[in-house]
Amino acid sequence: MVTFKLTHNKRSDQRGVYSRFFVGECALTELADEWFLDKEIHTLNFKCKTWKKVKRKISDIHRPLLMDELDADKIRYSRKAGCQCGCSPGYVVESSNYIKRWLYGDFEYTQADVQEFKTFLSKMETLLEKEKEKQLKTA
Ligand SMILES: [Zn+2]
Numbered sequence: 436m437v438t439f440k441l442t443h444n445k446r447s448d449q450r451g452v453y454s455r456f457f458v459g460e461c462a463l464t465e466l467a468d469e470w471f472l473d474k475e476i477h478t479l480n481f482k483c484k485t486w487k488k489v490k491r492k493i494s495d496i497h498r499p500l501l502m503d504e505l506d507a508d509k510i511r512y513s514r515k516a517g518c519q520c521g522c523s524p525g526y527v528v529e530s531s532n533y534i535k536r537w538l539y540g541d542f543e544y545t546q547a548d549v550q551e552f553k554t555f556l557s558k559m560e561t562l563l564e565k566e567k568e569k570q571l572k573t574a
Contacts, residue, residue, distance in 0.1 A: 458526075460543070
C-alpha cells in the first residue's frame with residue numbers, strides 16, 4: 436500500500452491554474468527517472484509511446500492519493516515539472532481554485548509496490564524495443 440504525507444504547502448505570489456508538486460522521497464519516481472535516462476529516451480527521434488505509458492502509470496498510482504490532499508482537478512507526472520532540463524521531475528497540479536502553490540510531500544511504499552513497479556518497467560523495456568523496431572521499419 437502506498438501512503439502519502441504532505442510536508443510543504445506554500446502559496447505563490449502569482450495566481451494561476453497550474454501548481455507544482457515535488458516529491459522528496461519517492462522510490463517510484465526515481466525508478467521511472469532512471470529508466471528514462473538508462474533507455475536514453477531523450478535521444479529518440481520520435482515521440483516515445485512507451486515512455487508515455489510509464490508516465491501514465493506513475494500518474495495513475497499517485498493520483499488517488501494526491502487529488503484530495505492537494506485540492507486538484509487534474510494531476511500529471513512530468514520530468515520537466517520544475518525545470519526544462521529535467522533536473523526536477525514532479526507533478527503538474529491543475530486546480531480551478533486559481534491558487535498557485537508550491538507543494539512538497541513524501542510517499543512511502545511497501546517492498547511489494549516497488550517490486551510491482553519494477554516488473555512493470557521491465558515489461559516496458561520489451562515494449563520499447565518493439566516500438567524502436569517499428570520506427571526503423573517505417574523510417
Ligand atoms: Zn534544470
